[in-house]
Amino acid sequence: MLSLSLASLRHQSRQYLAPGLAVVLGIAFIAATLVLTGTMSSSIRQAVAGQYEPYQSVVVAEATDTEIPSGVADQVAAVKGVTAVDPVRTGAGLLRTATGESYAMITTESAITSHPVLEGRAPRAPTEIALSRTVAAGSQLEVGDTVPVTAASGESAEPVRATVVGIVDVADDPRYGGGTPAVFATPEGVTGFTGAKGWEEIAVVAATDEAATTAAIRSALETKGADVTVLTATEHADNTVTEFTGGTDFLAVFFLAFAVIALFVSAIVIANTFAILLARRARETAMLRAVGATRGQVIRSALAESLVVGVVFSVMGVLVGIAMAWGLTRAGASLAGDALPDLVFTVPVRAVIVPLVVGVVVVLVAALRPVVRSSRVAPLAALRPDAAITGRSRGGRLRIALGLVLIAAGAAALVLSGSLPSVAVGVVGGLVSFTGVIMAGSVLVPWAARAVGLFAARPFGPAGRLAIDNAVRNPARAAATASALLVGVTLVTMTAVGAATTRTALTDFINAQYPVDVVVAGTSIPDATAAAIRSTEGVAATTTLTGSSVSASWGASSARPMLTAVSDGLRDVVRDPAAMPTVPDGTVVVSDEAAGSAGIHTGDEVILQGPDGRTRVRAQVEGGFDTGWLVTAATLAEVDRQPATTALFARVADGADATATLDGVTELAAGIDEGQVGGAAPVRAANMQALDIALAVVLALLAISVVIAVVGIANTLSLSVIERTRESALLRALGLTRGQLRAMLAIEAVLLSLVGVVLGTALGVAYGLAGVRSLFGEHMTVSPTLPWGQLTAVALVAIIAGLLASVLPARRAARVSPAQALAVE
Template sequence: MIRLTLSQMRRSVGRLAAAGLAIVIGTAFVAITLLAGNVITRTTYDSIAAQFTGADLVVRGVPADDTALDAVRDTDGVATADPQLMSYQQLEAGGRTIFQGVLAEPTDTSVLPLEVADGNLPEASGEIALPVDVAERLDTTTGDTVTLVRNVLEGDQESDEDAWTEVREQLTVSGTLTDPYGAYSMQGGAAVAPAADVTAWDDDLRAPGEEPVEPTTVLVTLDDGTDVETARTAITGALTSAAAGSGTDTSGLKVVTPSEHAETVATEMTGGDNVIFTTFVLVFAAVALLVAALVIANTFQVLVAQRTRTLALLRCVGADKGQLRRSVLFEAAVLGLVSSVVGLAAGVGLGQAALTIGRGMDLGVPLPATVDITPAVILIPLVVGTLVTLVAALSPARAATRVAPLEALRPADAPSGARGAGRVRLVLSTLVAVVGFALLGGGVAVSTVGGEPSLGLMVGVAGGVLSFLGVLVGAVFWLPRVVALAGRLVGMSGPTARLAAANTLRNPRRTAATSTALLIGVTLVGMMSTGAASARVTMDAELDSRYPVDVTVSTDLSSDPVSVAAGDAAVPAVPGTLAGTVRDVAGVATVVESPATAAQVAGDGVDDGLAMTVRAVDPADAGSVLRSTEMVAPLAAGTAVVPEELSEVWNISDGQTLTLTGPDGSLEVTAAVTDLADSGLLVVPDDLASLDADAPVTSLWVGLDDPGDAASVVPTIQDAVADTEAPADVMGAAVERAGFQQVIDTALGIVVGLLAAAVVIALIGVANTLSLSVIERRRESATLRAIGLSKGQLRGMLAVEGLLIALVGAALGVLLGLVYGWAGAAAALGWAGTPVIVVPWRDVLLMLVVAAVAGLVASVAPARTAVKTSPVEALASE
């Protein structure tokens, strides 16, 4: 039987090719997913471990005293031991000010993850090496000087208000640095200065005699030939002994290797998110394999139907049912294993190619040079691909055992879509679908009306899974009827189209399976597109309402309103020329100046001595710059708009009367509580003038032409502000909005890319169905040719058939995708208010066009096969 099975496979290579290609894509998808998970893990660990490049051991929780550090340095086998110290300092040059983290230069510079781009590392006190981008922004090069501005505490801060003294020092730039592994990207890069200088800067921030209390991290390098485990034990013992003598707590002490430390930190940072990501992506790999299984099952069903006479003859000569079943399953196992091997090789090759391309791009992360091929990467795709193929062949194998010996004496009928269990399947699938859609709607209601987004999302996901399962299980009953309806509409165009419509219904099970495969992929792509589009618009509306100003430039955010109101301090004004400078920045649409002062606030239930920043803006000007004007709609003379967050803290209620007292007078206003961002009270300019006639302009409200350009426009505004003497803060919702949109677009791109594999597999199924249909209808096609059907009409008939199968599956998938996308967005974003329902028309039209083109392309090869055979030859064949 094995030889006979292999012989049948050789004769059916063409028919098995489509099924094999489907499983190749599916297993390649699984392999790429596992490889991506490994790359994410390695990249995360390498990024964290980059801070400890060259170190043999990392000692965490070392007591911050010289005794503990000396104990590590005096341990046998230890070459160097340096605390990892970073101090944040203010650097000035050319009128620009930057706050920069500065690393203490270690004894062994090989532990630094930074590389020298120009010049060298500091060699003496008073030198500093700057990150390349910082040097560019300060317009300095090697050999230039920068000013270090720092405060020194000369006494007890609590008893002496004048204890802080500003010190300005000149530092020479010894060189510039790059951070190739992004070790300090989260900190905005790192400069390097001599350890003695950095230690002295931090010591000056403490009162005389005050000792540091925070434990430190020490990077240790070992002498050549020293065993890491031996050194680890010795260091632990030395620190424990030193701590026992001084009574220091060592509960947080850990001596680990850089890789162990990276793994611990990665787990703390991500909570194992790399595993979650891999699992998430594997779900889509499972979808691709499910679609592949439908294609494979369809292929084997037709193969078994075409081999009815062969199977019956085998029964006549003594083959039992078990042998026939094992023959079909053996064929499936060989196909699955061979295709999985090819898919694994393709996945590894594509993964390595993607990694090579990624390393050539400036992604800002340390990508490994080669993919990490673990046993799981090899075994899982092979096992999954083979098992999926075997499971898909179970039903055809069972059908093979039902072939009676007498079938060899008469032609086989086409497979029937009706079975005894049809009614049970129909009832169960309908019940599951109805319950699922009810749960889906309930999840939306719980999230939006009930205010429980987490619970609503869980209920909605459960409902979505159940309803989709019910739809798929019952597709064999309703999908052929939809195809029939579409066929009747198409059939009005002529007899060729009517023949094509009739052909799709000759084998409703195969047509339903093929169209369902496409429906699955399109539904998921449509769901993600719709959900992402709805989420983007909903979150944009939420950001607009909470942070209506794209960018704000303020000089008073760090001012104390109490001191300002008491006349003990003044708020620095925005330089008069800055508004014009910002307005000239490319990408800036509008700039509105907002003056401010500080005022005492009194009212029922308001704490005595409360002082707040009071800003002013003209309502007409506000409308020209704000993304949403709802929160300033109540703004008018005699009204103060109060941010909701402030109202909750200071017990201010909507409609309450407040008395504001400023430097030049008092004013009674009515509080209007809105969702305005927490930036103080907002009044009209005339009301502010009654409080402070000379209130300076302390902030600029900046509107951008396109919030999506915030990533490039905001740094330019920051540079413009850095050129002024006033220390102004640049903030804005546009950056947050752009970051959110980037996350959504990236996630959508990844998911749609993953699901595209399922769509490709489904389209292969359409081509497979048409090819097998041509083989089954060989004599019928010859008869049609004999009675006058031209080659062009035959090609047209197959093209219409492919179009019907592809478009019906795609159209139904789009509808389901819209429903699931809307419901998912509503359930997930119920916390953000009323979700905005969006139809991604571009994506919908693109999916339908792709399905239509694919259906036409899928008919090309079968049509070529159909027209090659002459009518006489086909009619003469048995």
């Protein structure tokens, strides 16, 4: 039987190319992911091990958000056997350069494992700093330049002018991976720049081994009552690697999830292929049974074929994945520069073993059901000329009934997830309902095919009617073929709808919380500056707000707030007019934050005293806006007849580059006294950009599943053409032209694609909306948003792909002459 299996593989090798390609794509995905994560982990581990190789022990703070007291370093140095201590002090600072204010992590440079100096030297004085190459390039600073430095936390009141004395290379240090801006200074310098006084960690060099050194330091510090943890250098390096590779592990899980989806679609294609091939070989199988082969031998022979297919194509997938990972590693290394440590290409054993095992198991499991089903046909029944493995078994009816139950239960869970809201319930509901759709596919797909065919295929006459009959003749096969595309379309649609609905909800939320795109504030904004901002490219509308610093008193309390007059054009500028309060004459509207700090309440009578008079108003406390005290222009004129222009609100035009617009406004506002520029535009732009990037990445990953599904459609048609050779010849003999035969197969492919599109779009829309409601329904209003352009593009791509998938099978079928095909036994 083994020789028979190998002979069958040689004879039908071309018919395994399509499912083999599906396996190669899925396995290459897994192998590339594991190789890339292995390369990252190995490179980080090597870099970290190099950083801590000279040390025996490391002292760290007990809690991650605390510092080690400065005196602990001296206590560690006094421990017997310790020859040197290398304490690290770190703080967050801001560098004010010609390119703007930039954040940097300011830390001490190690005296033992210092970074290579590219230019200049290491800092020696408290006002000297060395920059990483990333910071030097981004801030346009060179050796010899001076730059004001302040604490990012505000602990250092006055800027300290620092002199750049060196530029260092941190490319091999994973602590500064991802392009983290690093600035190095002396311990006193870090304290002066950032206010940090303690140590982040203390590395120890000793004459004794790791265990003895660590035990001695731990014992000494316990007697002093220090709230620290003492680790061996190896333990600390392992902890550091775990911390740095956490993001890598997340990415591995993220990409492997899409690999599982691709393999699931591959399994559908493989199962369909084996079902068709074994149905064609029904008479051959019956003959083997008639001459003495047992059912077990037939099953083992067919599984041996699937095993060979799984091994061969899984090996190819692993090789393709390794090659992809190597190319991505090289490209990543050249593009990332200092953002990543030197990448050492590594192929872990698991990156070879896991994909191989997964590939073989997927193929065997996918082939098992068709193989077992084909072995159940009685020899005499299979030897009949019209023998075929068709019909619906009792198990099939039970599966359909269970599928319908799962659909109902999953739909109920999806509705419930939006009401609670609960992400867990939504995920379970989606998985349960989709499993039900797949299980009940042999009922849903033929029904949908006939329904869609009434509109899409009937107009094409006999070819259209024959295509409908062929598409639903074998419900299980039609369901398997459409289900492969259904998975891809559902996930693509769900992602697109989810992203569009999230974009709408997030935009509405930002508009309500931060209704002004750009806010320019200062002591006094000149009219010329306001006019220039109004003419800036990307600015749709502006309005200025006048204000005056006045004295306010109510009851026994008093304050000196900045009184701001509401302008007539304010509602034309804000994104959400409802977020701005209505301000009547004789009233001062106070934001809830300002009212809380001042102790003022709605209804309090407030006396406002300004340079030109005084007036009495009633306080009204409201939330939803940031400007502290609002009055009408008439009320402000009663206390100050010539108020200064203290703020300018601008609205960014729809479709304009918010970042570029903000940069232009910031440049114009540089000359304003105590000028500040902010607003919601950059926040909104950053959120939308992140959402677009995430959408593009997910759609690109899901495209692999769609490609596999299209391969499955082409494979099913090709095998069906071979299976229906005599039928096609009879139709030709009865008058069907070659063009009509091609049209019939093309319509059949498009019909199956349309079924996948219709069902997938319906499911994807439902899943996308339910997902957004369960994620954000508790925090913001979720309004359904359908990206019609993207949905139309998905449908067109699927239909065109189905049409293209029919070209070669139709061409092959049309070439065979009726007489030749009818002579086939």
